[in-house]
Amino acid sequence: MLKASYDIDISFDARHAAEIIAAMLFSFVKKHWEEDRDPSGKWSDLKARTWATKTTNKMLLESGKMIDSLKIYEMTPERIRVGFGTDYAPYHEYGTDIMARRESLWLDRSEIEALENAIAEVANDH
Numbered sequence: 001m002l003k004a005s006y007d008i009d010i011s012f013d014a015r016h017a018a019e020i021i022a023a024m025l026f027s028f029v030k031k032h033w034e035e036d037r038d039p040s041g042k043w044s045d046l047k048a049r050t051w052a053t054k055t056t057n058k059m060l061l062e063s064g065k066m067i068d069s070l071k072i073y074e075m076t077p078e079r080i081r082v083g084f085g086t087d088y089a090p091y092h093e094y095g096t097d098i099m100a101r102r103e104s105l106w107l108d109r110s111e112i113e114a115l116e117n118a119i120a121e122v123a124n125d126h
Helices: 015-034 048-053 089-094 109-125
Strands: 004-009 071-075 079-084
Touching: 004 089, 015 071, 015 079, 015 109, 079 089
Parallel strands: none
Antiparallel strands: 004 079, 071 079
16 A cells, blocks of 8 residues: 655656656656655764664665565556555655654656656657
8 A cells, every 4th residue: 555655647648658757757766765865965864773773774774665665556647656655654755753754755857857858758759
């Protein structure tokens, strides 16, 4: 079940475009997660007591459940939904009163431009 997502609405009926955009969006989100970065740069560091309990050196990787839940949850010619399916994904994505936000579901200007170019290229092919 999807818990946090980044949605893109596309207005033309092109299954091929949806497949291309979905793959691009998935790769952008995964890259943000792997690089521990959000729109403002690197994620806030974990608290020392949290690092002390971790068995990996990756900020949000312990069991692998969250990254393994990253999927394309919806792909139609009109909508693409990529997100994380773990119950705790929203806490990382949006933060809490006691936990810093560590956002992965976002696009920077170059990623938006790459998606726009891909949409235009596919649209021009049809």
